[in-house]
Each structure stands twice: as structure tokens, then as C-alpha cells.
Amino acid sequence: MTAIFFVYSAYVWTAGTEAPQHAAPTEQVMRGQALYQDNNCMACHQFYGLGGYMGPDLTNVVSRMGPDYARAFLIAGTERMPDFGLNQQQMDDIIAFLEFVDTMGVYESPEYEFKWYGTVVAKND
């Protein structure tokens, strides 16, 4: 028992405790995050499935569709997404923030099935 204790302790003390390292957010990313909050993007969009459900999940939108695609929505909005009147710099900041979120992880958004009686069911549940 004592031997196991020492062997295990030696293991615990020497085993690395490194977690995956991500680059710290830059000033620009922080500004983008503030804009994301101020403009209430999360009212309609999700990260990792959390948020409002009017628009799509944005966790990996940049790697899925590219930054120019994401920018197109910010430039003028769509029929369902408002135009926020952002200037060039603000759009750059938000895209930088979305790129940063994208490098943090991968989220496969489930597909939803809409029942005729109004219930929404995730297909891969």
C-alpha cells in the first residue's frame, strides 16, 4: 500500500498539467465581443447551441463559410436580420471575434425537425 502511495504520488507530481493552449484574445477580439453583446447578436444566434434561435449557430461560421460570407450579413442585414449600421472597423472587430470563437472548438449544430403541432425536435437526439 505504501509503495503504491509513493509510486502514485511520484506519478501525480511529475505528470504534466498542461491544458490545450489557445492564443489570448487580442484587443480587437475584445472589441468585437463587446459589439456582439451591445448589438444583442445572441438574441438570435447561438454559440455551442446556446442563445436565441431565430438565426443559425455562429460557433464555426467563419471556417464553414469564410469571413467574407459572415461579413456580407453585417454589411446590410437580410430580410430577417437587421442592419446594425456598423462601420468598417466595427465589422472587422466582430469578424475577428467570430474567428477567435471558431478557433476555440467545434460545434456540430443538430438538425431540427418541425412537427406540424408546433414542437421542434433535434434530429440526432
Ligand code: HEC
Ligand atoms: C433579429 C435577429 C438577429 C439578430 C439580432 C442578429 N442576427 Fe444574424 N442572422 C439572423 C438570421 C435570421 C440569419 C439567417 C439569414 C436569414 O435568414 O436572413 C442570420 C445570419 C447571420 C450570419 C450568417 C450565418 C450563417 O451560417 O449563414 C451571420 C455571420 C450573422 N447573422 C451575424 C450576426 C451578428 C454578428 C449579429 C450582431 C451584430 C447578428 N447576426 C444579429 C438574425 C439575426
